[in-house]
Amino acid sequence: MIDPRATVLELTIDGRDFTLKQSPGTLNSTRAGGTTGAAVWRIAPDLARWLSSPANALFELGILGIGACVLELGAGIAALVPLMLAPRISRYIATDQKYSLKLLEQNIESNTQSSKPASKAKGRGPQPGLPRIDVFPLDWETDDVQSLLKEIGLDTGVDMVFASDCIYNYALIKPFIQTCVDACNMRAGSGRPSVCLVAQQLRQPDVFEEWLTAFMEDFDTWRLTDKSGTAFGPGSACVLHVGILRSSKST
Numbered sequence: 001m002i003d004p005r006a007t008v009l010e011l012t013i014d015g016r017d018f019t020l021k022q023s024p025g026t027l028n029s030t031r032a033g034g035t036t037g038a039a040v041w042r043i044a045p046d047l048a049r050w051l052s053s054p055a056n057a058l059f060e061l062g063i064l065g066i067g068a069c070v071l072e073l074g075a076g077i078a079a080l081v082p083l084m085l086a087p088r089i090s091r092y093i094a095t096d097q098k099y100s101l102k103l104l105e106q107n108i109e110s111n112t113q114s115s116k117p118a119s120k121a122k123g124r125g126p127q128p129g130l131p132r133i134d135v136f137p138l139d140w141e142t143d144d145v146q147s148l149l150k151e152i153g154l155d156t157g158v159d160m161v162f163a164s165d166c167i168y169n170y171a172l173i174k175p176f177i178q179t180c181v182d183a184c185n186m187r188a189g190s191g192r193p194s195v196c197l198v199a200q201q202l203r204q205p206d207v208f209e210e211w212l213t214a215f216m217e218d219f220d221t222w223r224l225t226d227k228s229g230t231a232f233g234p235g236s237a238c239v240l241h242v243g244i245l246r247s248s249k250s251t
Helices: 043-051 080-088 098-110 145-151 170-185 205-218
Strands: 008-013 016-021 069-073 091-096 133-137 160-164 195-201 219-224 238-245
Touching (some): 008 043, 008 080, 016 080, 016 098, 043 080, 043 160, 043 195, 069 080, 069 170, 080 091, 091 098, 160 170, 170 195, 170 205, 170 238, 205 219
Parallel strands (some): 069 091, 069 160, 160 195
Antiparallel strands (some): 008 016, 195 238
16 A cells, blocks of 8 residues: 555646545454455556556557546545546446445545546436546445446446456455456457456465466456556566456356
């Protein structure tokens, strides 16, 4: 984490200043459903910077663009990636467990210029000239991601499923991967598959290896290496993997 004791963080990314609230009290609690989403992790500003770069490979390859829609799993409270990426795409859906959504929405709102972001209220569209960021609860173990996407009008799925620093618990590997599979399956047979991007700072190699082995059973997988001097270059402790759902897993 950047600073697990701070209630407010001041960060600058590519000349843009952000003020982010976090919850040390929740982080240090014994909450049964987990507390990792209550703080800003070190990988978040690096990801925001990389994804918003004009030379980002996802834009150069046409995976993302002005009409694209992105679904984030385990968004936490930082809001840096949606705030930086949303202006370059059509719609950003940030999801996480309910306990983290209040701070996530506050951080989006306080760092969005001129007006409030789109929120979880049904039917509320983006404000003119502002990025569209929607926030919804989604628990990988109990909720159905396909039902959520259909409910908000995304019956044909999304262009990219994205997750950052979500691989830290053996028990969550299977439901996390299944959520990725279910979300990507909505594009099955469309000719334009959903891309699944997973970013992770390597801290628990055994957990990560188990996740990667299981992930590759469902997805054709590549590791992205950025040689332009970002945190995702060769030898970095932060890794990026891209997956395309195998046709044999599509239903």
